[in-house]
Amino acid sequence: MHFAFHKQRCKNRVFPPPSKKSHAVIRLIYSGSVAAEPDPQNLAAFLADCRRRNERDGISGVMVLMGQEFLQVIEGPDDDVDRYYRQVFQDTTRYKLLLLARQEIDAAIFANWSLGLVKCEDTPNDPLPGDVSIMDIEQIDPADLNALRTLRVIREFIDGKWHVRFPGPPKLSITQRSRGF
Numbered sequence: 001m002h003f004a005f006h007k008q009r010c011k012n013r014v015f016p017p018p019s020k021k022s023h024a025v026i027r028l029i030y031s032g033s034v035a036a037e038p039d040p041q042n043l044a045a046f047l048a049d050c051r052r053r054n055e056r057d058g059i060s061g062v063m064v065l066m067g068q069e070f071l072q073v074i075e076g077p078d079d080d081v082d083r084y085y086r087q088v089f090q091d092t093t094r095y096k097l098l099l100l101a102r103q104e105i106d107a108a109i110f111a112n113w114s115l116g117l118v119k120c121e122d123t124p125n126d127p128l129p130g131d132v133s134i135m136d137i138e139q140i141d142p143a144d145l146n147a148l149r150t151l152r153v154i155r156e157f158i159d160g161k162w163h164v165r166f167p168g169p170p171k172l173s174i175t176q177r178s179r180g181f
Contacts, residue, residue, distance in 0.1 A: 026078045027105045027146070028085055029153055031071045031162040032097040051114040059084060060108050062116040064157055069164065071100075071157040073150060075108040098164045100153060109140055109147045120158060 038046065043065075054060065059076035074081050089097055110116060140147040156162060 024078045024104050025076065025106075025108065026081050027073060027075045027101070027103050027108070027150060028081050028099070029071070029073050029101040029150060030085070030097050030099045031069070031157060031164050032088075032095050033069045033164050035068075035094055037068045047115060047117060053084075054114040057084070060110045060113055060115075062110050062113060062118060062154075064118045064120065064154060066120040066158070066163075071154060071162060073110065073154070075105065075110060078104075096164050098162065100162060101150075103146055105146055107144075109144075109150060 054074075054076075057076065057080040059074055059080055061072060061074035061076075063073075064071040074084060085099075088095055140151060142148065153162065
């Protein structure tokens, strides 16, 4: 088992490439931002859709949400996790992403959550089904080094590392020429 750490930003390339059918279980960690901060209704609908799809595909994970920025850890069969990431990665109008890690794992940390949600202070605090706390995430096997690395990345994100800003609208500027040029 190894931990591959990636810091990747690329435009016209899909990562990872489709694989031959295998039965490996992987953990994918990425951060990103969305064009607009989600309101509670849209967030609830988004989470419900993701949870249904994840349950269907055998994917588990957690999302840390800080306003428009998020970090997501997804675990499951490599083909399904890779397909999920490719779909999100290709939607450049809604998301800006940074792939942090892709690793084979022996066991999922978040096997009991189709998509747990950790909301930080920048996010509306109305409780949503599936909300979890950082304390819930920290209940991992201390002998699992990959799980400890994953927890470290989550903590680093909460502390301000690995953030990706969605480009805002272009700022228009009007300049006035003088007559005597």
